[in-house]
Amino acid sequence: MAETGVLKRANAGPSLLADPVTRLRIAIIVSLLILWEAVAASGLLYRDVVPSLHAIAIALFKLLATPDFYGHLGVTIGEIAAGMLIGGVLGLIVGIALGANRLLSQAYESLLYYLGPTPKIIFFPIMIMWFGVGPGSKVAMGAISCFFPVALSAASAMRQIDKTLIRVGQSFRANTWQMATKIYLPAMRLPIVNGIRLGLGVAIIGTLLAETKLSNRGIGFLIIQAYSLFDMPRMYAMLIVLFVLAIGANALVGRLGRFNVIGQK
Amino acid sequence: MTHTAGAITSPSRWLPAALGLGTVIAFFLAMEILIRIGVINRYIVPMPSQIAAAFERVILEEDIWGRFRLTFTEALIASAMITVIGVTLGMLLYRFELWRRATETWIAAAASAPTVLMYPLFLVIFGRSMWTIVMMGFAAGLPPVILKTIEGLSTTRPVLINVGRSFNLSPAQSFAKILLPAALPTIFVGIRLGLIFTLINIVGVEFLINFGGLGQLINDLAERYDLPGTYAAIFFVILISVCFFIVTERIERWLRPAS
Numbered sequence: 001m002a003e004t005g006v007l008k009r010a011n012a013g014p015s016l017l018a019d020p021v022t023r024l025r026i027a028i029i030v031s032l033l034i035l036w037e038a039v040a041a042s043g044l045l046y047r048d049v050v051p052s053l054h055a056i057a058i059a060l061f062k063l064l065a066t067p068d069f070y071g072h073l074g075v076t077i078g079e080i081a082a083g084m085l086i087g088g089v090l091g092l093i094v095g096i097a098l099g100a101n102r103l104l105s106q107a108y109e110s111l112l113y114y115l116g117p118t119p120k121i122i123f124f125p126i127m128i129m130w131f132g133v134g135p136g137s138k139v140a141m142g143a144i145s146c147f148f149p150v151a152l153s154a155a156s157a158m159r160q161i162d163k164t165l166i167r168v169g170q171s172f173r174a175n176t177w178q179m180a181t182k183i184y185l186p187a188m189r190l191p192i193v194n195g196i197r198l199g200l201g202v203a204i205i206g207t208l209l210a211e212t213k214l215s216n217r218g219i220g221f222l223i224i225q226a227y228s229l230f231d232m233p234r235m236y237a238m239l240i241v242l243f244v245l246a247i248g249a250n251a252l253v254g255r256l257g258r259f260n261v262i263g264q265k
Numbered sequence: 266m267t268h269t270a271g272a273i274t275s276p277s278r279w280l281p282a283a284l285g286l287g288t289v290i291a292f293f294l295a296m297e298i299l300i301r302i303g304v305i306n307r308y309i310v311p312m313p314s315q316i317a318a319a320f321e322r323v324i325l326e327e328d329i330w331g332r333f334r335l336t337f338t339e340a341l342i343a344s345a346m347i348t349v350i351g352v353t354l355g356m357l358l359y360r361f362e363l364w365r366r367a368t369e370t371w372i373a374a375a376a377s378a379p380t381v382l383m384y385p386l387f388l389v390i391f392g393r394s395m396w397t398i399v400m401m402g403f404a405a406g407l408p409p410v411i412l413k414t415i416e417g418l419s420t421t422r423p424v425l426i427n428v429g430r431s432f433n434l435s436p437a438q439s440f441a442k443i444l445l446p447a448a449l450p451t452i453f454v455g456i457r458l459g460l461i462f463t464l465i466n467i468v469g470v471e472f473l474i475n476f477g478g479l480g481q482l483i484n485d486l487a488e489r490y491d492l493p494g495t496y497a498a499i500f501f502v503i504l505i506s507v508c509f510f511i512v513t514e515r516i517e518r519w520l521r522p523a524s
Contacts, residue, residue, distance in 0.1 A: 024367040049389055106281030107288070118506040119465040122472055122480065122499050125487030129309050205379045212385065213473055220382075227385035239383060246379050 048232040059233035060240060069222070076218040079135050080200075080207045083142020088199060090143070091150030092192070098151070099158020109155060116148040120202070121209050128214065138210045138218070145206030146199035153195025157188040197253040204246050311493040316500065319493035327482055327494075329501065336478030339395055339467050340460075343402035347410050347459045350403075352452060355414020365415060376408035381466050388474060398477050401470045406463035413455020417448030450520045457513045464509060468502060479505070 033053060039045065040052040051059075063069050094112075098105045123144060127137040161184060169183040211220020219242060226235040293313040299305045300312045311319075323329055358365040384401055391397040421444055429439040471480025479502050486494040 020363055021366045024363055028367065045390075103281055103284065107284035111285060111289075114507045114510055115503065117461045117465065117510055118503050119468040119472075119480075121469040122483050122502055124472075125483065125495055126499070128487075129492070201377055201379065205381055208379065208382050209469065209473060212382075223382070223385055227388065230389070232389065235386060235389075239386065242382060243378055247374055247377070250377050 048230070051233045051236065055233040056236045056240075059231075060237040063234065063237045063241065072218050072222050075135065076207065076211065076220065079138045079211075079218065080142050080203055082135075082139040083203050083207055084146050084196075084200060086139065087143035087146030087203065088150050088196060091147045091195070091199065092154050094147075095151040095154025095195075096158055099155040105155060105159075109152075112148060112151055112155075116152060120145045120206050121213075124210050124213060127210070133214055135217070138207050138215065141206040141210040142203040146203040149198035149202060150192075150195045153191050153198070154188070157191035157195070158184070160191065161187045193253060193256060197250060200253055201246070201250060204249070208242070308492070311496055315493040316496045319491075319497040320501070323482075323486070323494050323497045323501070327486075327498075329479075329482070329498075332478035332482050333505070334478070335395075336467060336471065336480070339399050339471075339477065340402065340464050343399045343406060343463045343467060344456075344460050346399075346403045347406040347463060348456055351407050351410025351455070351459060352414050355411045355452070355455075356418065358411065359415050359418040369412070369415065372408050372411050376412060380405045381469060384470050384473060393474055393476050395477065397474065398467050398470050402463035402467040405466040406459035406461075409458040409462065410452075410455045413458070414448070414452050417451030417455070418444055420451065421447040450517070453517055453520050457517055460513060461510065464506065468506075 036050065037053055040050045098109050098112075120141065124137065124141060127140040127144075131137040131140050165183050165187055166179075169179050174182060208218070208220040208223075211218040212224040213220075215221045219238065223235060223238050223242075226232075226238060296305070296310065297313050300307050300310060358368065381401065383404070384397070387397045387401050387404075391400055425443050425447055426439065429443045434442065467477075468480040471477035472484050473480075475481055475484045479498070483495060483498045483502065486498055
């Protein structure tokens, strides 16, 4: 696989490898890997706290080859998706209502604004009591986490719509539905996608943290299980998969926003 | 009507605040009534009056100030670390352009990555101690400080730098007298973001690993099934977070005119 990458790069021309930034990046990555391997071999830290790269690679392969892992992954993705759907839709409705009405915004938006950056995980005991120890409480954690950034972004997106666009719509005598679909939604798309992106990030955190605290399914459960069994290579493998998925999902939503805007143009 | 008189008497000044506060009070009253008449199960949601009464108990019996001090100390150490290390790294990356171009996207990815999920790993490395919590807060709060320090330094208006040049300032003088003061408001935006991430993560990890100050208190009370106490402790933590958020926001606004 690595060879294909090299071949592709070579085909792309010598400019990429000649780029000092790429060279430095490669140098940093290689140095870090060497440092990691040296620490692993030296035994300076407790055994297995820094396992060898070889052990992590094997654990990663084993993890990805186990069908059971995909079952857990499916549970987590399902919980995050349900949380995003509930929190996102509620956030959109509340945000649009606050953005459209000055009085509502002045009365309630500061509440959302100040409650937004509080640690949501502390609500988990309440969610367990309300929705039980199963997936319900994890979905609720995802929804609570996602609600605030989506609501705040939607409210500010609604306010930032160019007044000229609204006047254009009105001068064409557009009805409410046409105003919503032709003027408001396209104009709000980018900030809302941004809000959803932020919401997705915190929903992933909220759901997975809840899983590590109390659950018997999902990736969070697998991570804390690896911790209890002191299976460090497996824990690293899981964290790698998780970070790749989280950063990938974030980039995907971000690209979606940009794509839409380009499509609009 | 003059502007001042209008500001005092006009309903547009006090109506939104009254509506916001009124809704919160009405919500708690409605909950109290619904729980009392049995529509909502009182063993799942305690009455607001019980929660209010639990505040005194939680403050007196659970050593809330001691716990607050502990969480505050953890947050203070992590904050000092993100400020010193973050600003220094940001300055170095601003100074060494190539390093900045190579690593800035990585730092941005780290800022949006779910760092807190690494807490079991930190637990193995640092043990179930204060340092796991501090280091988790540090790891979560560091990226925004670095990014905003770079942004602040690189968006300094060229005219200010030229003024420095015309006064023949040495690079060190130009940095201390022009670049740093001009970048300070943006750097503080980063520090504030970092502090918020740090605080959220510190309280969260305290709760998750059942160790330390306020976060552990919530876990403790929930495990004892002390419902009013759990709710009171959660309200207390939210109150602290909101106060912290408001204070840092004020400082940020106070710094902003300097730019």
